[in-house]
Amino acid sequence: MTADRFLICGTRAAETEPAWLTAGPLSADFVNGNLRTIRHGGTEVLRAISYIVRDRDWGTYEPVLSDLSIDQGADAFSVSYTATCAGPGGSRLALRATIKGSSDGRLVFDVGALPESDFETNRCGFCILHPIAGLAGSPVTVEHTDGSVVDTKLPDLIDPWQPFKDLRAITHEVRPGVTAQCRMEGDVFEMEDQRNWSDASYKTYVRPLALPWPYVLPAGQTNRQTISLRIASDGTTPAAIEASGAVRVTLGEPGPALPDVGVIIYPSDVETALANLATLSALGPQQLLFHYDPTRGHGLDALHSFARLVDAYPARTTLECVVACSGDLDAELAEVAELVRLAKLRLDAIAVSPSVDRQSTPPGSAWPPCPPLEDVYAAARRAFPDIRLGGGMFSYFTELNRKRVPAGLLDFVTHCTCPIVHAADDLSVMQSLEALPFITRSARAIFGDKPYRIGPSTIAMRQNPYGGATKDNPQGQRIAMANRDPRHNGLFAAAWTIGYAARVAPAGLEMLTLSSFTGPFGVLAASGEPATEGSPRPISRAIKGLCELAGLVHVPAETSDETRIAALAGRSASGETIVWLANLTAEDVAVDASALGQGHLIMAPYAIARIG
Numbered sequence: 001m002t003a004d005r006f007l008i009c010g011t012r013a014a015e016t017e018p019a020w021l022t023a024g025p026l027s028a029d030f031v032n033g034n035l036r037t038i039r040h041g042g043t044e045v046l047r048a049i050s051y052i053v054r055d056r057d058w059g060t061y062e063p064v065l066s067d068l069s070i071d072q073g074a075d076a077f078s079v080s081y082t083a084t085c086a087g088p089g090g091s092r093l094a095l096r097a098t099i100k101g102s103s104d105g106r107l108v109f110d111v112g113a114l115p116e117s118d119f120e121t122n123r124c125g126f127c128i129l130h131p132i133a134g135l136a137g138s139p140v141t142v143e144h145t146d147g148s149v150v151d152t153k154l155p156d157l158i159d160p161w162q163p164f165k166d167l168r169a170i171t172h173e174v175r176p177g178v179t180a181q182c183r184m185e186g187d188v189f190e191m192e193d194q195r196n197w198s199d200a201s202y203k204t205y206v207r208p209l210a211l212p213w214p215y216v217l218p219a220g221q222t223n224r225q226t227i228s229l230r231i232a233s234d235g236t237t238p239a240a241i242e243a244s245g246a247v248r249v250t251l252g253e254p255g256p257a258l259p260d261v262g263v264i265i266y267p268s269d270v271e272t273a274l275a276n277l278a279t280l281s282a283l284g285p286q287q288l289l290f291h292y293d294p295t296r297g298h299g300l301d302a303l304h305s306f307a308r309l310v311d312a313y314p315a316r317t318t319l320e321c322v323v324a325c326s327g328d329l330d331a332e333l334a335e336v337a338e339l340v341r342l343a344k345l346r347l348d349a350i351a352v353s354p355s356v357d358r359q360s361t362p363p364g365s366a367w368p369p370c371p372p373l374e375d376v377y378a379a380a381r382r383a384f385p386d387i388r389l390g391g392g393m394f395s396y397f398t399e400l401n402r403k404r405v406p407a408g409l410l411d412f413v414t415h416c417t418c419p420i421v422h423a424a425d426d427l428s429v430m431q432s433l434e435a436l437p438f439i440t441r442s443a444r445a446i447f448g449d450k451p452y453r454i455g456p457s458t459i460a461m462r463q464n465p466y467g468g469a470t471k472d473n474p475q476g477q478r479i480a481m482a483n484r485d486p487r488h489n490g491l492f493a494a495a496w497t498i499g500y501a502a503r504v505a506p507a508g509l510e511m512l513t514l515s516s517f518t519g520p521f522g523v524l525a526a527s528g529e530p531a532t533e534g535s536p537r538p539i540s541r542a543i544k545g546l547c548e549l550a551g552l553v554h555v556p557a558e559t560s561d562e563t564r565i566a567a568l569a570g571r572s573a574s575g576e577t578i579v580w581l582a583n584l585t586a587e588d589v590a591v592d593a594s595a596l597g598q599g600h601l602i603m604a605p606y607a608i609a610r611i612g
Helices: 005-009 267-275 277-283 300-312 329-343 373-383 397-402 426-447 491-507 539-549
Strands: 019-023 026-031 034-040 043-054 064-072 076-086 092-102 106-115 119-121 123-131 139-144 149-153 164-175 178-185 189-193 201-206 215-217 223-233 247-251 260-265 287-292 316-323 349-354 388-396 412-416 452-454 511-516 557-559 565-571 577-583 589-592 600-603 608-611
Touching: 005 491, 019 064, 019 076, 019 092, 026 092, 034 106, 034 223, 043 092, 043 106, 043 164, 043 178, 043 201, 043 223, 092 119, 106 123, 119 123, 123 178, 123 223, 164 201, 178 201, 247 565, 247 577, 260 267, 260 316, 260 539, 267 277, 267 300, 277 539, 287 300, 287 511, 300 316, 300 329, 316 329, 316 373, 316 388, 329 373, 349 373, 349 412, 373 388, 388 397, 397 412, 397 426, 412 426, 426 452, 426 491, 491 511, 491 539, 491 565, 491 577, 491 608, 511 539, 539 565, 539 577, 539 608, 557 565, 577 600
Parallel strands: 247 589, 260 287, 260 511, 287 316, 316 349, 349 388, 388 412, 412 452, 452 511
Antiparallel strands: 019 026, 026 034, 034 043, 043 123, 064 076, 076 092, 092 106, 106 223, 119 215, 123 201, 139 149, 139 164, 164 178, 164 189, 178 223, 189 201, 247 557, 565 577, 577 608, 589 600
């Protein structure tokens, strides 16, 4: 990364540079004690083999490594290190790891974990990530812990639960003539479809979720786990040809209209929005999404503030209304409707969701008490008979996939995504864009052509369905489940936003919300940040571009390497085509835009560009 790191990522903190390990056709990146991007002959075999330790809120420990030794030979490599995790109350977990790879396609990753005292965790052990590009829906052979072997397939549509349990090994075809078997020993493993959370992987992890968590690793008892990867080739298949040169952009046939763009407004955001009406008008969102949560003390004052903003900026409006479901549903929703009337708040739609549905119900867990959604929606319809009614999940697709709402009672369905549920490094966040087409296609398979909204979806996590709270991030680090993320202040967020919109455009969404107006998810910088409060963040240019595209006919814009360049195009009634490009990498990328009448471009790291 040669440009200003703060301008790009909102922080000058650099990520750890990986060490590149090679053994003949086998290669991998070693970073922070784990393996990423494991390739054979240039083809990605596994996205990661990582040893993960999680706390009781599913936060991930960052072990402190010591005694690191890396031996890179001509046809083999080996790595060893020790590490420690410091838990609450002085508890500590010591790790001893070895990694060995050889040119015959064998890779072994072994870890022994020794608790110095009783150590509480939700998960301690290996996670193996299979990539989704080229593998979704493909054949695999699964070996179970009882020795049985089954020929099956990886899920194509996103599986809400675990597609495979009691795993001992899984074998897949890397490319014609090349197979990879991943064997897992030391505990019982199962696989979940991480595309639910917009991760670009299938994750095989240790310890079934049906077992109780958190659990305690007893002091003094070593837990040892080993992952063995064996890649076999018939010798007739050439290595994959890695993409090089300029990324080509081409346009396809026109499709559905591009969606309205919304911004979410919290009650605390209204005064800033009113003080910056010129900026809001220049941004041009078609929709304002008002967050209203009586369980957090929102009431008439919040609705009054929303009404003031609607009077000043007359966009279409939706109330995102959390329903406590603590008593009579008709009385509860009638009270909301009466407060809306008293506030003189003009609404075009209301989306409702029970408060308890903001918390996830993982496999093996008991569903929390909640009235039937049919009853919730019926009460909302009676309270608001003259406006559109939406439902779904105010959390993520995961929860919507697991608790499928009765969409026949709704005018639209909605959900959000967040790319830092499991990992927060730059590569993982950008790779999450790969999962979005699978999410929209799976949602369409469930709900058909029902009007469909996504958002607010932001890099930072606005709520944590998997623990007690989101993670505070006062130092502006790259951490999972954080309620603030430094990259939202940089060019990174602008590129991610264009990439997000490009990936979901074929789904024909009704509305897409990828920011708030101010605060940690906003287009304007918030107080306490290095940027001047109220100044536009780089993401504002991306959101403004999406607002300008709203309602235009979507023209599929394909790139020859979607991991490096994303493209989004819209065509007006007069025939003008506007194309937005985003560099999704930390390197300069050459772009062949001759099909757009622009010749060749060099796009800087995480840059966005408008053509037309």
